[in-house]
Amino acid sequence: MGVPAFFRWLSRKYPSIIVNCVEEKPKECNGVKIPVDASKPNPNDVEFDNLYLDMNGIIHPCTHPEDKPAPKNEDEMMVAIFEYIDRLFSIVRPRRLLYMAIDGVAPRAKMNQQRSRRFRASKEGMEAAVEKQRVREEILAKGGFLPPEEIKERFDSNCITPGTEFMDNLAKCLRYYIADRLNNDPGWKNLTVILSDASAPGEGEHKIMDYIRRQRAQPNHDPNTHHCLCGADADLIMLGLATHEPNFTIIREEFKPNKPKPCGLCNQFGHEVKDCEGLPREKKGKHDELADSLPCAEGEFIFLRLNVLREYLERELTMASLPFTFDVERSIDDWVFMCFFVGNDFLPHLPSLEIRENAIDRLVNIYKNVVHKTGGYLTESGYVNLQRVQMIMLAVGEVEDSIFKKRKDDEDSFRRRQKEKRKRMKRDQPAFTPSGILTPHALGSRNSPGSQVASNPRQAAYEMRMQNNSSPSISPNTSFTSDGSPSPIGGIKRKAEDSDSEPEPEDNVRLWEAGWKQRYYKNKFDVDAADEKFRRKVVQSYVEGLCWVLRYYYQGCASWKWYYPFHYAPFASDFEGIADMPSDFEKGTKPFKPLEQLMGVFPAASGNFLPPSWRKLMSDPDSSIIDFYPEDFAIDLNGKKYAWQGVALLPFVDERRLRAALEEVYPDLTPEETRRNSLGGDVLFVGKHHPLHDFILELYQTGSTEPVDVPPELCHGIQGKFSLDEEAVLPDQIVCSPVPMLRDLTQNTVVSINFKDPQFAEDYIFKAVMLPGARKPAAVLKPSDWEKSSNGRQWKPQLGFNRDRRPVHLDQAAFRTLGHVMPRGSGTGIYSNAAPPPATYQGNLYRPLLRGQAQIPKLMSNMRPQDSWRGPPPLFQQQRFDRGVGAEPLLPWNRMLQTQNAAFQPNQYQMLAGPGGYPPRRDDRGGRQGYPREGRKYPLPPPSGRYNWN
Incomplete structure (x- = not known):
């Protein structure tokens, strides 16, 4: 969906929806890889029934990855896709159904966006190739070092479109892959597999939703089926909520920004093509055995629990004193509809609504404020009440002018901060950067020039002597870098900044100034804003789009021919009189071939x-x-x-x-x-242990030409129609491998057959309700989840799917061990490029008080001054405390402080003392302070009474 920042906003606003996946890795024994046994219980403490794969989200990163070298040929691409599916399957471990959906021919409304993407990709690819060749020629002309250019045809990602030979070959490869796993993998033993390849019309995720909707309408459907959908698009969240299934989870690869990417010229990390200098590659490992290893770890997966998101939305959308009965399902549908205004794949977002400016929160607040005027919900089962939507839009239109002005103020403020930051960096950065063997380098950078010198100085000195002996013609004014290559001893002159600020894009509309609406329509549509007829035409097309998109999400494609005929959206203040606009679509339309x-x-x-x-x-x-x-x-x-x-x-x-x-x-x-060029359908596969296996074989033996109903009792309640497949996979027939590096299946027991979902009349309405008999999962969020603390007890979130999982508690020694082993921030270890954190041991002053414990600063006196930290920390001198009659009895903790010299006790002269409650220490070199006043900043370990020197 066209909302790039939607998932980031959602995960920050509702953090408990995210759960990290527990993944069992394959093992190796004597060089033989042992795959994961997916037939065992799921290590995530949850069992999934159905797994749905939006295959285009798998195909693209496997064919042209961004964080590693691309596969060399199409065969390697197919193997990478197989391995990716295996990994997902081992995490989710579905027990009933695996549904693979590849994007087929899309509706015309989506084709406009696909056209824009593919034209952009072609243009950017050609520009990148020209830039790469230019930089290569410049580097070679200067005597730089570059690996020989591989003669290979550039992979055009546009081939991942229905109708190409690549997609046809992919469908054949997936048929082979499914047959192989059903024959040999115990985790696939009783699984039903459905493949919807690119010949079946419709986007992959919408084909999945259409299957779920149609199965939900059948009497044999299990309302407590646990669905898991794989995909990274934001619209999957909306589609999952639109099903109103109580158990719906999304699995996606965790997005980690600033992943290292190899240079397209030298294949080294740390710079882009435009910054490549053609330097020799550093040796990795003693014998360069790590040359092909990547600095980044394998991507991790996360679960997005829609049942927890439903809990969040129920609390946020609940309203008191409503003039109608509150229905959480209808409220969630309205929330999904309001998200369309900030962006989707079919309509441009309104100019005044940006996801980064909390536009959804603004819409929700307006929705709750005008609910007494609207008198009901905005939507019902995918159909929009335009009269109520008009009230919401006009309320947004009243604040459009202030939104544009605030946006401009925020942008100006951000630019000022960035300009000041650049000035500080320029002021603090030396104009002359020394180089050579003695050049200081940041600690913790594994790829830094000094990393190998620091690890083996003797080897570096030996290599430098050998270089001198073998290169007598080198100038004496030449130094050597850590890898032994010569460099000017004087260093490298830093390039001056061209300017203190980046060029700002030209903006002729200037929405923050008066007359913004007239300028907008003149610049974007080339019409005058006073042309009311044209403005109404734009608004009507946009309203039709809103109705089409919502119906697409809840009922299926209303029209394969409709599309929004403009590049830009109208303003919210233009949504006047939309209640009378028609929202019907032409029936009986067909998709493109x-x-x-x-x-x-x-x-x-x-x-x-x-x-x-x-x-x-x-x-x-x-x-x-x-x-x-x-x-x-x-x-x-x-x-x-x-x-x-x-x-x-x-x-x-x-x-x-x-x-x-x-x-x-x-x-x-x-x-x-x-x-x-012909349109196809879905294919169903089962193995020999599946109850449907013999039933399907009998259909092939009888040669039935008429569609046959699927017996739901043999297939976990799945219903539809079977018809014979001309390219069927049949038992006792060899399944040839389309990938040369993979073996043929000579002992096949798998059978396949064409499958068609249950059919309904064109005007049939799928009810957007939770089905009877559905049991909501146990609530994950507690009242303390909103307050983060309750009755003095710290809030503890639920980690994972298991509510009874016992948490692990660590003592101080374990925390120190983790602090030294685990990386901090974006660094690579304890000696990362981050600033030193403030002090850990800051005394009992920062420890949480026990229940009933009182503050006791009056019991303490100042400490004895000490000159160094050679022994245990300094101990406090205890004052005598004369207790009179009727005095409050001492608590055990206070009594201990009066009877023992405990370490890390609070100091009544905290403001005059150092960061840990002690006076500033003077070191042995000129009386300079040994520790800065601000101290260190790594977190305080939990309290413990183990450290007590006497």
């Missing part, structure tokens, strides 16, 4: 994936549709800073003209291209 979609979303540079006569329409100047494929196009930053945030101003494809042009080239298709 795969090759037709390629013609609608591909640039001319990706025409090699199309038949020859078809690609000619993209480049021939005499083509009737040549205007659909501009070689260059403008990108409107629209007030943003980076090009990827801008709006690609591409012409919209006219479907009528496109189809007319394609009619002339359809006869040129080969039989293979005709097959790839």
